[in-house]
Structures are given as structure tokens and as C-alpha cells.
Amino acid sequence: MTLPRRVPLSAALRYRGGGPMWAWILHRISGLSMIIFVALHVLAGFGIQQLGSDWAIWYNTLYESLAFQLFIYFCVIFHAVNGLRIIILDTWPALIKFQREFIWLEWAIVLPVYALTAWIMIQNSLGG
Amino acid sequence: MQVTLKIFRYNPETDKKPHYETYTVEAEPTDRVLDLLEKVKGEQDGTLTFRRSCAHGVCGSDAMRINGVNRLACKVLVQDLGTNRITVEPLLGLPTIKDLVVDMEPFFEHYRSVKPYFINNDPPPKKERLQSPEERARFDDTTKCILCGACTTSCPSFWLDDQYVGPAAIVNAHRFIFDSRDQGAEERLKILADQFGVFRCHTIFNCTLACPREIQITRAIGEVRKAIATGRLD
Numbered sequence: 223m224t225l226p227r228r229v230p231l232s233a234a235l236r237y238r239g240g241g242p243m244w245a246w247i248l249h250r251i252s253g254l255s256m257i258i259f260v261a262l263h264v265l266a267g268f269g270i271q272q273l274g275s276d277w278a279i280w281y282n283t284l285y286e287s288l289a290f291q292l293f294i295y296f297c298v299i300f301h302a303v304n305g306l307r308i309i310i311l312d313t314w315p316a317l318i319k320f321q322r323e324f325i326w327l328e329w330a331i332v333l334p335v336y337a338l339t340a341w342i343m344i345q346n347s348l349g350g
Numbered sequence: 351m352q353v354t355l356k357i358f359r360y361n362p363e364t365d366k367k368p369h370y371e372t373y374t375v376e377a378e379p380t381d382r383v384l385d386l387l388e389k390v391k392g393e394q395d396g397t398l399t400f401r402r403s404c405a406h407g408v409c410g411s412d413a414m415r416i417n418g419v420n421r422l423a424c425k426v427l428v429q430d431l432g433t434n435r436i437t438v439e440p441l442l443g444l445p446t447i448k449d450l451v452v453d454m455e456p457f458f459e460h461y462r463s464v465k466p467y468f469i470n471n472d473p474p475p476k477k478e479r480l481q482s483p484e485e486r487a488r489f490d491d492t493t494k495c496i497l498c499g500a501c502t503t504s505c506p507s508f509w510l511d512d513q514y515v516g517p518a519a520i521v522n523a524h525r526f527i528f529d530s531r532d533q534g535a536e537e538r539l540k541i542l543a544d545q546f547g548v549f550r551c552h553t554i555f556n557c558t559l560a561c562p563r564e565i566q567i568t569r570a571i572g573e574v575r576k577a578i579a580t581g582r583l584d
């Protein structure tokens with residue numbers, strides 16, 4: 223019998239699409255992470271203020287931790303800059319001949335901005 | 351040099367599940383991956399099954415995954431791969447019939463759906479239908495397609511849902527949509543504006559990087575998408 227066409231996640235991730243494919247995967251992960259985070263965040267705010275629930279306090283402690291803030295901040299900055307790259311390329315297809323340069327430019331913006339902010343966040347958290 | 355080939359094997363008559371088989375062959379750095387497959391089939395295991403016809407990058411029958419990325423086996427030299435360990439697997443997202451042979455029918459069905467032929471209902475002129483060099487250049491890039499399927503089967507949107515018409519069909523629609531002699535643009539744009547049409551593209555670029563003809567596929571998709579959004583063909 224013919225093997226079904228289904229592409230398992232493991233096979234999809236082994237495909238060597240390179241920089242643009244990873245940018246897309248990170249875009250999806252960061253977008254979903256932000257949605258889940260914001261939803262829980264609003265619920266936890268409500269839970270703490272109105273119900274004083276243990277779960278909400280636990281979740282608040284989690285996202286106020288440095289590691290979590292560094293993660294969600296990466297999601298925000300990467301998603302925003304990558305989203306702008308996609309919007310620009312979708313709006314002006316002629317620019318697609320520079321798509322490699324756009325990927326480089328994107329990381330040239332994301333990495334320094336992220337590093338600087340992360341450094342400030344770490345300094346603040348150490349300073350108490 | 352010695353090359354180790356790890357090849358995806360599946361025989362529908364005897365196997366429940368696919369497996370990988372490893373072969374060692376003697377090769378020149380300038381051998382094509384297709385030559386190595388022929389060598390395995392001729393000298394070690396005659397049951398190895400794969401498609402090829404022209405062996406010169408024009409017929410489009412031997413697209414497969416070579417070291418994790420879609421390529422024509424007849425266009426990749428051993429020295430291009432930078433390693434002597436080569437993994438060969440069938441294209442993703444289409445049913446595998448045997449070993450490296452996939453069922454291309456879903457792919458061709460999408461190709462046919464965009465009306466990839468000349469449409470013009472005016473009576474034919476006495477001589478040819480004239481076109482300026484600039485008008486001809488407008489769709490030159492997308493005339494180069496050989497329908498190998500490397501693009502469509504590299505696309506995560508297609509992996510997720512094979513109702514997506516796919517990059518190859520859009521490339522071939524683009525070839526006629528932007529041809530000044532053709533009158534079918536409106537029909538084709540309507541087909542591609544469907545929920546399984548051009549808007550399934552997430553600008554991932556796997557197609558462009560896989561195309562053995564170096565067609566700027568993502569750009570062609572972007573141009574079709576823009577034509578749908580603006581209603582203009584400029």
C-alpha cells in the first residue's frame with residue numbers, strides 16, 4: 223500500500239530550509255507564546271485582585287521571574303521586527319530579490335536591541 | 351573517493367513500514383547523485399526504485415530530498431554536498447508509492463486547476479500575436495518551470511494541508527496571468543483568491559531556495575497576490 227502523505231513534525235523540522243524557514247517557525251512560536259501569555263496574564267490579574275487564588279499568585283511569580291521576562295521580551299522584539307520584514311516583502315514583491323539581505327538586516331536590529339535591553343533587565347534585577 | 355549512501359526504502363508488497371538502507375559506493379567528486387543511485391541499482395540492489403528520464407535537469411522527474419533539502423538528483427554533484435555521507439529520501443507531502451517514487455497526481459491536479467494554457471477568444475490574426483520585448487520579459491522567469499515539484503513539496507503550508515494549490519501551480523498561473531496576449535487573467539486570479547490559493551503563502555522561501563531552475567517563486571506569488579489585492583496587472 224502507498225504510504226500516507228502526512229508529514230510528521232520531526233520530518234518537517236529536519237528539512238533544511240535555512241534562515242527564512244527558522245524565522246517563520248520562530249514567528250509562529252513567538253506569536254502563540256504571546257497570545258497564551260497575555261490571556262493567562264489577564265486571567266491572573268483578575269484572579270489575584272478578585273479571588274486571591276494561589277494559582278494566580280504562582281503564575282504571577284512565574285512571569286515576573288527574570289528568565290520568563292527575557293523569554294517573552296525576545297518573543298515581542300523578534301515577532302515585531304520579523305513581522306515588519308514580512309509586511310514589507312508582501313507589500314513590495316520586487317524587494318524579494320533582496321530577501322537574504324532582509325534576513326541579515328532583521329538580525330542586525332533584533333540582536334543588539336535585545337542584548338541591550340536584556341543587559342538592562344539583568345542589571346535591574348541584580349540591583350533589586 | 352568512497353561515498354556512504356543512506357537511502358529511504360519502502361516496498362509496498364512486503365514492508366509494513368519504511369526503513370533506511372546504507373550502501374557504500376566508489377565515486378568521483380564530479381559524479382552526480384543520480385549516477386550513484388544508478389550504481390547502487392546496477393551493481394548492488396536492482397530493486398531500488400526511483401524516477402529519472404533525461405538525466406540533464408530538463409524533464410523534472412528526479413526531484414527528491416538530498417541531505418534534507420529538495421534537489422534534482424541529476425543536478426547535484428557529490429562535491430557540491432561537501433560531505434561523503436549522503437542521505438536520499440522521497441519528497442515530503444505526497445504519498446510514497448515505492449522507495450523514492452511519490453504519487454505526483456495531487457501535484458498535477460493543482461497544476462491543472464489554474465488553467466495553465468493560453469486563453470484568448472479573439473479570432474487568430476493572419477500572422478503571430480505580437481508582443482514587445484518588455485511585455486515578453488514580464489513573465490520570462492516563470493516560463494522556466496519544469497514541473498519537478500521541488501517547490502510545492504518543500505512548502506510547510508503544503509505539508510500541513512495538501513488542498514493548498516502550492517507554489518508550482520501559482521508559478522504556472524503567473525506565466526499566463528502576466529502574458530499580454532492572454533485573456534484568462536481574471537479567471538485565474540479568481541481561482542487563486544480562494545482560501546486555498548495564494549494567501550496560504552507565509553513568505554517562508556523554502557520554494558525559492560529549492561527550485562532547480564532558480565525561479566524567484568516567492569516573488570511570483572507576491573506579484574499574483576498583489577494583483578488580486580489591487581485588481582491591477584502592472
Ligand code: HEM
Pocket residue numbers: 256260263264265267268285286290291294298
Ligand atoms: C514579563 C513581562 C510582563 C510583565 C511583568 C507584565 C506585567 C503587567 C502588570 C503588573 C500589569 C498590571 C496588571 C493589573 O494591574 O491587573 C499588566 C497588564 C497588562 N499587560 Fe503586561 N506584563 C508583561 C508583558 C506583557 C506583554 C508582552 C503584553 C502584550 C503582548 C502585555 C499585555 C498586558 C495587558 C493587555 C495588560 C492589561 C490587562 C489587565 O489589566 O489585566 N504584558 N502587565
Ligand code: HEM
Pocket residue numbers: 249250252253254256257260301302303304305306308309551552553
Ligand atoms: C509590532 C507588532 C506586530 C507585528 C508587526 C506583527 C506582525 C505579524 C505578521 C506580519 C503576521 C503574519 C505572519 C505570516 O504571514 O505568517 C503575524 C502573525 C501572528 N501574530 Fe503578530 N505582529 C505583531 C504583534 C503581535 C502580538 C502582540 C501578538 C500576540 C499577542 C501576535 C500574535 C500573532 C500570531 C499568533 C500570529 C499567527 C502566527 C502564524 O501564522 O505563524 N502578533 N504577526
Ligand code: SF4
Pocket residue numbers: 494495496497498499500501502517518521560561562563564565567
Ligand atoms: S517552480 Fe521550480 S521547483 Fe517548482 S516545479 Fe517549477 S522548476 Fe520545479
Ligand code: FES
Pocket residue numbers: 401402403404405406407408409410411412413422423424425
Ligand atoms: S532526470 Fe530529468 S530532470 Fe533530472
